[in-house]
Amino acid sequence: MTGLNREWILSSRPSGSARPEDFTMRDTEVPDADSLSPGQILVRHSVFLHAPTMRNWMDAPGNNYYPSVDLGAPMLATSGGDVVASADERFPVGMRVTTIGFWQEYSVIDATVMPVRPVRDDMTLVEAMGPVGMNALTAYMGMIEVGQAKEGETVVVSGAAGSTGSVAGQIARILGCRVIGIAGSSQKCGYLTSELGFDAAIDYRTEDVRARMAELAPGGIDVFFDNVGGAILQAAVENIAKFGRIVLCGQISGYDASTPVPGPSNMMRLVYGSVRMQGFLLGDYEAKIPAARDQLWEWVASGRLRHREDVREGFENLPATFGDLSRGANEGTLLVVTDEERAFHRPTA
Ligand SMILES: NC(=O)c1ccc[n+]([C@@H]2O[C@H](COP(=O)([O-])OP(=O)(O)OC[C@H]3O[C@@H](n4cnc5c(N)ncnc54)[C@H](OP(=O)(O)O)[C@@H]3O)[C@@H](O)[C@H]2O)c1
Missing domain, CATH: 3.90.180.10 (Medium-chain alcohol dehydrogenases, catalytic domain)
Structure with a gap:
């Protein structure tokens, strides 16, 4: 050629x-x-x-x-x-x-x-x-394998209107969780609640994220799926439930920064709450990818995943x-x- x-x-x-x-x-x-x-x-x-x-x-x-x-x-x-x-x-x-x-x-x-x-x-x-690409598979592994979200739990997703976050939130809904998304405009928040079935959404550009989390998840957040890091991660640490899980998928708020953005403080919240915070890469789950892809495709075909x-x-x-x-x-x-x-x-x- x-x-x-x-x-x-x-x-x-x-x-x-x-x-x-x-x-x-x-x-x-x-x-x-x-x-x-x-x-x-x-x-x-x-x-x-x-x-x-x-x-x-x-x-x-x-x-x-x-x-x-x-x-x-x-x-x-x-x-x-x-x-x-x-x-x-x-x-x-x-x-x-x-x-x-x-x-x-x-x-x-x-x-x-x-x-x-x-x-x-x-x-x-x-x-x-x-719908079954790298980001969707990451959402699947992060929510199911790392976050271990279960029916009845409260799940919060940052970067929720994006590629990974929108799938992560919908998977939590399919599992029977109550899901709150965080996104950067009222139009994106409306998309989450009216089209993707999220139970609530927080506009991080106009709302006090920490206060809104407390209001929307009075019993605490069981799983926080984080794409963003920085101040939004800090707000989740302050609102995490006993035995909560923080899934570190990405830290997009820091990618354009020339020096590391401040990390979360008040780590004693994790000690007192017996909280697990875990990062992961999709590649950690290579052997599980074919089955996850088929499951995602089935959810897409049946209309459960948009x-x-x-x-x-x-x-x-x-x-x-x-x-x-x-x-x-x-x-x-x-x-x-x-x-x-x-x-x-x-x-x-
Ligand atoms: N661990 C892994 O294996 C793995 C694999 C794939 C992706 N990821 C991670 O997943 C995350 C999401 O990736 P994606 O491809 O799905 O991106 P995406 O969500 O489709 O697009 C990025 C979105 O992030 C939001 N954003 C940008 N800057 C922000 C900031 N400073 N604070 C808060 N939100 C901000 C923007 O939405 P708003 O308008 O809502 O701000 C933007 O639309 C990234 O952190 C990525 O690195 C990890």
Whole structure:
């Protein structure tokens, strides 16, 4: 296979939010299939996920679970596409996969290092990266495996109108919990209660979060699913119930900061309340992912789980659209589709 392969490289490390000027588009050649080493595959991308944690990957090495992106190297991103050349028999040519690729039209992926997940034939690539994608699976593992939410409990989710939070809250509802979401506008709060079935919502930009938590959860919060950190996490610590669980999924309020944001204080609340606070990564639960994906898909098919994809278009728009995550301008899972026909193709009904 020959031809042009466009890519976006990281040309400067952002200070604060990432800006389009931090990236440069460059033309390279599509890698030669004969150049693949054992375990490598060549993927033609059609969809990219914008995830807040990518902002961490743009920082200098030191605090990342994936290696920092080198200056001058293509940006790392969760992506979906089809295998066009393969040196790994698990992923033959023609198979559709999601993986951690790069902001490139074609990427060589080392399937012995990066997670590569085949896409079911009854799903489009957009669905595989949306309602059953990385964020939905994270919500599932965080709420069920880490939070161990149970029927009748009170659950609070921060970043609740976003990709991960909206699924986490709905899973808690499916489990029979009372669910309160925290989001950054009255319109997002209305979406949570009127469309996603949350019992209540708090607008953190206009309301006193700590006081509203106390009002809405007088018996305390049994599970706090945290995407945000900072002051919102502190408010939850002050309102956590006896034997409560704090699920640390992410700390988005600190991703654009150049120094660590203040962490929660008053940790004696956790001692007195016998509270468990636990961070996790989706990858900790790799073996449970296929079953979780099938369960999520069943909930979607039966109408119990609603999902919103915020789809943007165009490879050339990747850097410009990334900033919407920190501005709160995304409505659901923020995806960039670069090949509409392949992205929305469903091989079987
Ligand atoms: N542990 C894991 O394996 C794992 C995997 C995937 C994702 N995550 C984490 O999950 C979290 C959510 O990711 P996502 O992809 O689902 O993002 P998202 O919620 O779809 O988008 C980000 C949202 O966060 C809110 N936000 C931005 N800055 C904020 C701030 N300073 N304070 C409060 N809210 C803020 C914005 O909504 P508002 O308008 O409501 O502010 C924005 O829409 C992130 O922390 C991410 O790192 C963890």
